Amino acid sequence: MAAKVCLVTGASSGIGHATALELLRAGHTVYGAARRVRKMDALRAAGGRVLALDVTDEEALTRAVSTIVEEQHRIDVLVNNAGIGLHGAIEDVSLEQARTQFEVNVFAPARLVQLVLPHMREQGSGTIVNVSSIGGEIALPLGAWYYASKHALEAYSDTLRQEVKPFGVDVVLIQPGIIQTEFEDGTAQELRDISGRGAYRAVAEAMARRAETQLGANTKASPPTVVANIIRKAIESPTTKPRYAVGYLARTLLLLNRLLPDRTFDRLVTRTRD
Secondary structure, three states, X not given: OOOOEEEEEOOOOHHHHHHHHHHHHOOOEEEEEEOOHHHHHHHHHOOOEEEXXXXXXXXXXXXXXXXXXXXHOOOOEEEEOXXXXXXXXXXXXXXXXXXXXXXXXXXXXXXXXXXXXXXHHHHOOEEEEEEOOHHHOOOOOOOHHHHHHHHHHHHHHHHHHHHHHHHOEEEEEEEEOEEOOHHHOOHHHHHHHHHOOOOOHHHHHHHHHHHHHHOOOOOOOEOHHHHHHHHHHHXXXXXXXXEEEEOEOHHHHHHHHHHOOXXXXXXXXXXXXX
16 A cells, blocks of 8 residues: 555654554654654654644644645645543633633644645545544543533534545544543542542542542553554555544443433443442
8 A cells, every 4th residue: 555644643642652653664654743842752763754733833733734745745644633631520620721622622633624635635535533532422520621522523523524525535533442641641630639629529539549540550441552553544444434432441431321321321420439
């Protein structure tokens, strides 16, 4: 298969880093983009190109896409992986924090899509991979704005898929389950900082302890390479699925959410407060 020119955001760690390396090993041309350029030495050493990128900076987004097109004369794959989490009770989380969540998790990938689509349409081909979460379909306590942002990304991706199909462009959603990355490192502390002293302190502490257990020394969380492998297969496959659920508990939780009545699912996921 011909090598593809790929842009991967959030490539300094976790799923983005693993994806960039996986695509490089498969022979693709990869531009890894992130704020923490110093953490992408391994990508550079493996033959990847490194771009400094704050996804909330319009000028930086435009410059990144322009650089790739100028150097490669095309762009075949966009992996929108950069994202942030936000944990705390709805009553406690400020709307300023919520807006930042949407800027990074929804509007930044949407702007990159706008920047790459003219080139993909002109080529008559391309793949846009939006890294969502099982939180794009389910919702758990003390994560409303994160789940809302991922639900929004999934609805956006569904419409995008319908719009760009006539131009030969594929849109793929990746729904990771529990993955062992830096992304969740601050979850427990954030829960305690935002909601650990007020009316929601009991559930905040229970969920903080659950987070520490799930991602501790004996974690069952999947490595990010599991997600990276699925992304590579989706990019290289002649026929893609709209969604790929991958990683620890991903399929199980999504199936339960689809099959169980809402209140039954509520009781199941709020047992963390026991």
